[in-house]
């Protein structure tokens with residue numbers, strides 16, 4: 001039986017058209033372009049239903065309310081389809097993939113986020129390869145998690161990062177092997193196929209709702225004044241992501257550490273993620289990291305800043321007691337961090 005995949009088209013370069021101000025999304029344009037591409041209609045390919053969103057956006061305009069819209073859309077069509085593709089702009093694709101990975105509870109079908117660097121209708125577009133393969137993979141290699149497909153690799157969504165502004169290999173997953181690689185042969189690496197039994201899992205898929213959260217994000221730099229932290233923490237913030245040096249180090253500046261201690265006292269969780277692309281936070285490695293741990297800063301392990309932001313949205317939206325919130329932040333919930 002031919003599988004049937006639901007494609008939610010949210011916007012992004014893949015369906016854009018040139019205009020006098022640069023590329024813009026245009027209603028109906030993607031559906032027309034796909035209809036003219038015979039590869040998508042070959043019998044080896046799954047059937048697809050394309051749902052174009054009313055407000056097609058450049059992904060720089062994505063907000064938590066849009067994550068909610070996508071998650072609800074998947075839930076509304078969950079039982080009818082074998083898998084889901086989210087067509088999305090590349091700029092914030094990793095944020096959305098991370099957010100969906102937390103919001104979609106008991107996921108038993110593949111959800112793949114993809115897009116392109118050049119619009120599908122343009123010469124040399126990477127959109128065709130990305131979408132064609134994402135569809136093929138969703139139908140034939142159903143990995144029951146939120147993946148991000150780009151340039152022949154399926155990455156775990158909440159491990160992915162946009163690493164190249166204009167190359168075709170725009171995404172990487174620096175701390176986790178690709179779930180799958182599509183070369184001459186399709187090779188399953190770190191992904192696990194969902195057997196039919198799992199896809200018909202009795203536990204129903206459920207969406208955890210998220211609301212927009214004020215979250216501070218401070219990247220340390222040599223000479224940073226404690227006032228930068230103080231100001232950030234004075235605004236209405238529900239959490240702070242601290243991008244620290246190396247394995248999680250910060251200057252041993254008493255004023256700076258005092259600010260972090262104050263945040264912990266005010267029950268504002270401070271999550272320590274590294275500025276490095278690879279490797280993980282270990283605050284016991286150096287005295288400079290130890291100071292942070294003493295100030296109540298939480299280890300973010302090897303979570304990407306995108307995953308940290310999404311996880312904070314997910315957990316803060318649940319309004320959990322502070323101790324439980326802190327506990328869950330440091331636990332591996334969806335494969336977003338190494339144990």
Ligand SMILES: NC(=O)C[C@H](N)C(=O)O
Nearest residue numbers: 012013058059089090091
């Ligand atoms: N390649 C892209 O899709 C970039 C675009 N600005 C977006 O994120 O929507």
